[in-house]
Amino acid sequence: MKVNWNYIKAFSLLVLVIFLYSFSSARNNQRKLDKIEVQFTNDENLYVTETAVNKLLIQNQDSVKNLAKEVLDLNILEKRLDTHAMIEDADVYLTVNGELGAKITQRKPIARVYGNESYYIDKNGKKMPLSKNYSARVPFIKNIKKEDIAEVYPLLAKIDKDEFLKKHITLIKRNSKGEYVLEMRLYDFEILFGEINSIESKTNNLKAFYKKAMLDHQLDSFKWVSLKYNNQVVCTKK
Template structure:
């Protein structure tokens, strides 16, 4: 009986010791100062927001992030501050065991630039984002379109973004009359009359078939406009 009591006391003492060591280590870890901030941009993107701007966001409402006790840093709050930035789509902020604060940043991706009194980008979701001080995106210029009309023209912008041929060649999109659009290519000076934003896949497919034939015939420089408005037809106006 004595032996059982001794064994029980032994294991109880060992358990208390382990709990104490764990609590001590955790307290020391919580009190450890954040020694370094590391910013990582996920995916290969142009720098619409730079590391300096992210660091400013990390510290603006938290005092100094470095040399601050970990227990007073609320990571969710830091993420919310980053996600509120108009150039950032999503962020993930976490602490390493060595006291390093890491922020993984996914930037928003612009697909067009709208020419307005105050110009702005349209991103892949159809949202409006401001121009960047760090980088100018090489995207098509949209003209004669207001911010209120972005949702109307967005399907056209998205289709251009998804189609490698049009993404490579289109430099501008203009609204000619209400709800009707035309495109301009980088090399050739003819207008591509899309008309209303409907049946875009079919219109683009028809144009590419025309383009390949005209390229072989070396007639592309002879056109003033190419209209895709009519069903399964490409109607050209010669200069």
């Protein structure tokens, strides 16, 4: 019987490849983690520090550094990071170089509630605690309760996305009638926005009024500017 050495060589090569792959995979899993790299998706760690992230990356009362890859549960680490009040989303991963990576997306505040309880409202309309590390430059809100957040949120979202409004509106307050009043950064007249409706129309009217009054050099002469009436701006002079 003639022996087919080509088949034997191919089979031996296959066994060797499988052995080397298994050995390499086992060695890789046993490899110690020697570095943790934290990346913030907005390039700034404003509300949560890298130190705080590293503290959350702890397992069995020991740092994840110098642990073997195979003992890490990345899902658990991600869930641990997601519990932080300033983190919107966390992605934890391993690199082939033995590094543990954490990509952090921080929550974004769009307004700050001022009162007996102070807190931010984030871009998703949720309560967000104040940070000890950084104070966001966002409009203040007064005289609202927790149950009013959903009502005022569409206006806050509009202000955050509109360059003109974001630059000029510094304060939003709710009066006894349930209507909203806005204050501007550079001028002392108040803007009666009314109820949270027709947001696009009202803000466009405000921009048109501002542009016209600025050209006429009259912005300092007004006490009240009302947007609450349909398709018109009603002004009261000092």
